[in-house]
Each structure stands twice: as C-alpha cells, then as structure tokens.
Amino acid sequence: MKKYIIQSIRLTVALTLLLCVVYPLLVAFIGKLSTGKGNGETISVNGKIVGYAALGQKFDQPKYFWGRPSAVDYNAAGSAGSNKGPTNPDYLKQVSDRVDTLLKYHPYLKKTDIPADMVTASGSGLDPDISAAAAAIQVRRIAQNRGLSVEQVTKLVEEHTEKPLAGMFGPGKVNVLKLNVALDALKK
Template sequence: MKTLIQSIRLTLVLTALLCIIYPVFISFASKLSKGKGGGETISVNGKVVGYAAIGQKFDQPKYFWSRPSAVGYNAAGSAGSNKGPSNPDYLKEVSNRIDTLLKYNPGIKRSDIPADLVTASGSGLDPDISPDAARVQVKRVAAIRKLDEQKVAALVKSHTEEPMFGPAKVNVLKLNVALDELR
C-alpha cells in the first residue's frame, strides 16, 4: 500500500510538472523569440511569403532551388522517403534530379553537384542549402536575370549563415526574397 501511495504522489507531481508547469514556461519563453512563438515569418511588402524554418519549393530557373522534399514541402506530413541508398526507385529519382540540374546549369559537371541539391532531408522540409549548393546555381540565376555574376555571388555570400555549431548554410527563401529585391 505504501508503494502505491508513493507511486500516485509521484505521478501527480510529474503530471503537474510536465503537463502544466513546463508547457506554461515554454509558452512564455517562446514569446521572447523572434516570431513570438509562431515561427519567424518572411514578409514582402507586408505580405507573409513563408516561414524561415520551413522549406518551400523553388523550381523556376530564375530562383535558387531548394533542397528536394520527400513530402512535397507539406509541413503536415514531415518525413523522409524511407528509401535506402540502394533502392532502385530512389536512385532513379536522384539521377533525374541530377539530370535536371545539369540541363539548367550547363556549366557544371556532375561531380560539382552537392548532395543536398539532389537528396531530400530527413524531415523533407529543410529550408537551407549548403553554400556550395547556392554557388553552383549563381551562373544560371545571374544569366536568366541579366545580373552581374559577381553581384549574385556576393548576395549568396551575404546570406551565408555560419552557426556556432554545424556547417554553414543558406536559407533559400531569404536568399530568393533578397534576389527579387536586387536591381
């Protein structure tokens, strides 16, 4: 009986702590973040065009392309493809992505293509690409928009984030919004 009472007390204490106190604390702490707990939104002319932390599909040649998504960029269905690197369907999909990149970026070689431009992330919603993935696309974007290549390369460099931990990254939505503002 003593053990049962201790178990009930522990359950009540942990329920209060983990189901009430902790969520309330996190909710208040989130209000101090950039997006006030709703996520950082990116706006153009007062209209929200997306969230900084959720990948979006960019496949027009005049834009920097996003990392592929196994879920069609649907945040409600965040997931990877669960296809292994030896799966024939997966290999065909990656090969098709490589062919598309080579078609729209004729100046690059197959070996120059970074993996993050042809493989989906584990969540399927990665908003970032590597700086190499952005640099590979500079020539195409500059040519289509009739912009100086150095100016577009400088834009990529200015949008490259160097986190304290982990690799450098470029947020595709932020980069494309800045690209549209370039003159």
C-alpha cells in the same frame, strides 16, 4: 497492494499538475519574449508573411534559387525523409534523374560540379538550407533569367552564406528563402 494503487492515482494527479500544466505554461509564457513569440520566426515581405526562416519551401521556378529535393514536397503540415536505402535501385534511378534535370536547366555544368545535397532528399523534407557549392552552381542560371550580372548574384550569395556557429563549429550554409527574398529585392 490497494495502498499502492491509491498512492499511484494521487501521485499521477499531482504530477500531472506540475508537469503538464505548470511546466509547459511557464515555458510558453516566457517564450512569448522570443523573436517569433514562441511560434517560430517568420519572414515578411511588404508586411505579408512569406514563410518561416527555419522551414524550407518549394522553389522550382527558374528565377529562384532551388532548395534540396523533398520527400514531402515541402508541405510543412507534415515532415519526412525518403527513407530510401543506399543500394535501392529505384532510389539510385531517382538520384540519376535529378542529376539529369539539373544538367538540363544548367547546361553549363558538368556532373562533377554537382554537390550531393542538390540530388538527395533531406531528413525532414523541410531543409531550409543548401551548401555554398549548391548555391554557386545556380548563379549563372539566375543571372541569365533575371538579366543580372553574374558578379551581382555571386555577391548576393556570398552575403547570404552563413558561417559555422561562432565561426568554428558545424557546417556553413545558405538559407534559400532568405536568399530568394533578397534576390527579389535586388534592383537591376
């Protein structure tokens, strides 16, 4: 028994060196070569970081495309979903309120135009993307608000609609931050 205890302690020390020092430092070191230098990829405007490509941020001003509802209000210091069950009456009331808000800001829409991702909270609360349909329903509002033509904004959305992986695997999507940065850069 005593032999096993001593062996256990010594083995734990040896493996700690390998698994908690050598391995993570090796990966961190090679990771410096990646786009974000191992810190995640950032997006800058005029040399100032305005966000992370992978992280959604809060958009509620009428001049921007909006992302999905978030259970943590896009505070990237944490992350969480709503964890609301599908039959929870409070939750269903909340979804229905979100529908009403959308209809208020987009009076030209019918309920059946609204895609589910615009009224349901994401898993992480930091979802950077919306579906192409969710971007499409916001085009008229943006165009009106910015004095742009609907065609101009539609074209921008199309340019920023990402195809599935290799054109074949997984869903297509629109990165809201990248779209909004491009929108700000658009000349009238």
